Each structure stands twice: as C-alpha cells, then as structure tokens.
Amino acid sequence: MLNQQSNFDYQSVGKRVVRIEHESIEQLDQYINIDFSRACEMILTCCGKVIIMGIGKSGHIGSKIAATLASTGTPAFFVHPGEACHGDLGMVSTNDIVVAISNSGECNEILMLIPMLKRQNILLICITSRPESSMGQASDIHLCIKVPQEACPLGLSPTSSSAATLVMGDALAVALLEARGFTQQDFALSHPGGALGKKLLLHVSDIMHSGQDIPHVTRDTLLRDALLEITRKKLGLTVIVDHFMKIEGIFTDGDLRRALSLGIDFTLTFIQDVMTHGGIRVPPNMLAIDALNLIQNKNINALLVSDDNDKLLGVIHLHDMLRAAVI
Incomplete structure (x- = not known):
C-alpha cells in the first residue's frame, strides 16, 4: 500500500495540471496548418467512411472523435486495431479513410495494418507527436499533436498529449461541420432521442389535439352546453367555430370566471x-x-x-408540451 502524505495539497496539483494542459493546447495552433487543411479536404470529399483507430488512451480519445464526427455530418466509427488484425479490417473499404492515432507513432498493432491499407489504396491520416515516426512517415497526411510536457510528473501517463489529441479531433470535426454548412436541423436528425432533437424535429401537428378531440361549439350554443363540451374534452377551453370550422372565438377558464362574477344565467346565455x-x-x-x-x-x-384560411385544425395545450418533453 502506498504511503499517503498528510495535509497533501490536492488543489495545487490540480491547478498545475490545468495550467500545463492549457499551455499545451495553446501551442497546438501551430499545427493547424496546410496539412490540417489537406486532411479536412480529404475527409470532406471522401465517398466512404472515416475509420478511427487507436490503442489504449489513444483508443478512448479516438472513440470520442469518431462519435463527434458522426454526430456532425461525417460518417465515422471506431475500429480497435487489435480487432482489425483479426477480422474487423473487413469493415474498411477502398473509399474509406483511416485516421490512426498514436502519441509515439510506433503502435505495433497499427503498423501491422498499414501494409494492408496501402494494398487497398486506403488513404491514411496519422495523428502523432512525431512526424519522423514510422506512422508519420507512412501516412498520406500527418497531424502533429506534440506537447512540451505531460501533466503527469513521471512523464508516463498520457495527459497533455491526450488533451491535445482530443482538441485536434474537435478541430477537424468543427471545421468539417462549418465547411458542410451543417445546421441545427441536421444535428437534430442524428439526435432524435435527445432534448435538442425534440426541440428541432417535433412540430405542432405531431402533438396537437385534432379531429373529435378538439373542443368546439358554434356561436348559437348555450353557455351551459359549451361547459359540457369543455368538461368532455378536458382542455379547459372550447373553440367557437362556424359550420365550416372557421374560427370565430375561444372560451376559456378565464372567460368562465368573468361570467361567474357577472352572475350570468348559464341556461339562457349563448356562448357568442x-x-x-x-x-x-x-x-x-x-x-x-x-x-x-x-x-x-x-x-x-x-x-x-389553423390553416391559411383560418380553419380550425387542432388545439395544442401546455400539458401536451410537458408530455412530449419539449420543455
């Protein structure tokens, strides 16, 4: 069991990590260069999919990059290099692009795959910290994510380099998003189950009360009978329409309270x-x-x-919004 230091300054260490990683990311913009532009153009004109590969921490970051690309208009998924060596390489086809991630650029599992990728003329983008590495030299385009130092005091655990890789992936995804003219509506199509999907995909017609569920009466209906219609339809209102369903007015709980305060006879008063x-x-x-x-x-x-001719098509209530989780 490791010895735990008493009165250890956790906050100081945490702030140091944030500072180091912040400085590393700040220096990353020097690698947003012509190679970055070429990588974006290559992906933008790709007729197939973008396959992200990586081992260990690079693999975890790669999974997130693939998910971000896929949700912002770039068909992408993650393939583990070890699994690719044992059959999953069949997921990769000639029109695809492989984005391989390795901080050192010497990942054996990825290097084993490169000859197969080259044989199929599959374009290769490598993200490493060493352009001179084996992966860097084998790539069609190399994106550098070199950082001055890791936040780990041992220099062993990928910390700053992982953060830099993640930011480089986000830079690619957002640049491609904007180049495509990707909209909120496009984003919602890939997030139908989320809050944004409901806000951008759900229309009034999807949740309104229609047909026989619409509370409605004509203007010559007695107030007593209009109240019965309100009770039956349970929306706290009724719409007043003509015989062609053209809207003439509305009667709500607020109108009822005003009628009560005036002492109106419900059996003799017409809704109009x-x-x-x-x-x-x-x-x-x-x-x-x-x-x-x-x-x-x-x-x-x-x-x-209503439609353009003021014909009543439905009623939408605040409760409908709650049930549909629009709020």
Whole structure:
C-alpha cells in the first residue's frame, strides 16, 4: 500500500495540471496548418467512411472523435486495431479513410495494418507527436499533436498529449461541420432521442389535439352546453367555430370566471355573448418549441392550430408540451 502524505495539497496539483494542459493546447495552433487543411479536404470529399483507430488512451480519445464526427455530418466509427488484425479490417473499404492515432507513432498493432491499407489504396491520416515516426512517415497526411510536457510528473501517463489529441479531433470535426454548412436541423436528425432533437424535429401537428378531440361549439350554443363540451374534452377551453370550422372565438377558464362574477344565467346565455373573439393561432408546421415560447410569452395555456384560411385544425395545450418533453 502506498504511503499517503498528510495535509497533501490536492488543489495545487490540480491547478498545475490545468495550467500545463492549457499551455499545451495553446501551442497546438501551430499545427493547424496546410496539412490540417489537406486532411479536412480529404475527409470532406471522401465517398466512404472515416475509420478511427487507436490503442489504449489513444483508443478512448479516438472513440470520442469518431462519435463527434458522426454526430456532425461525417460518417465515422471506431475500429480497435487489435480487432482489425483479426477480422474487423473487413469493415474498411477502398473509399474509406483511416485516421490512426498514436502519441509515439510506433503502435505495433497499427503498423501491422498499414501494409494492408496501402494494398487497398486506403488513404491514411496519422495523428502523432512525431512526424519522423514510422506512422508519420507512412501516412498520406500527418497531424502533429506534440506537447512540451505531460501533466503527469513521471512523464508516463498520457495527459497533455491526450488533451491535445482530443482538441485536434474537435478541430477537424468543427471545421468539417462549418465547411458542410451543417445546421441545427441536421444535428437534430442524428439526435432524435435527445432534448435538442425534440426541440428541432417535433412540430405542432405531431402533438396537437385534432379531429373529435378538439373542443368546439358554434356561436348559437348555450353557455351551459359549451361547459359540457369543455368538461368532455378536458382542455379547459372550447373553440367557437362556424359550420365550416372557421374560427370565430375561444372560451376559456378565464372567460368562465368573468361570467361567474357577472352572475350570468348559464341556461339562457349563448356562448357568442361571453366568448373572446379571435384566439391566438399557429400553423401546424410550427416547431413545438416555438409554440411553447409563444405560450410562455403570452402567459396562456393553449394555442389554436389553423390553416391559411383560418380553419380550425387542432388545439395544442401546455400539458401536451410537458408530455412530449419539449420543455
């Protein structure tokens, strides 16, 4: 068991690590050069996939780089070099690009694969700290991630070099994202289950109440019967429409409270006499998140959904937003 020092200054060590890695990353921009541009252009014009390879810490960083590329418009996945030597190399085809990562540039498992890659004319981008390394010399394009020092005081554990590799991968992914004109909508398509996906893919028409679920009455309906419609449909409102479903007004819980305060006879009063004319309408193709923002800005609970001719198509309630996890 290692001896634990009493009163050890953890914060001092932590700050030193942050400082060293920060300085290492600051110096990385000197390697964002013509080779970086060539690598981006090579990937951008690739007709196949980008395969990331690495062993150990480089492999973990490579998996993250592959995931970032894939989620930002560049088809990519990670292949472990050891598994590639035993069959997974079959995942790599002629139109693909291999991005191999090794700090030393002397990873045996990757070096074993290079002759096979060359035989298939597969383009090779190597990310190492040594352009003169075996991998650096064998690559079509070399991206350098050399750092002044590792944050590890023993100089053994990859720390600064891992951070630099990660940043280089992010630089590639973001440069490619912008070059493609990749949008939020494109991003959402690869994240349909996430919060962003729901915000950018879900439309009002996907979650609105429609057809027989829409609470609606005509203007000559007695207030008593309109209240029965509100109770049946459970949205706290009813829409007043003509016989062609064109919107004329809305009656909500707020209108009911006003009617009660005036002592109106519910059995003799028609809904047209107490309804609110108009009602806020939105189109069915509006994003659900935009509808939510409108509900919050107007301090209301629901919106009417209509077409260009003011025909009632549906009703969307704040509760619908909650159920769909738009909020």
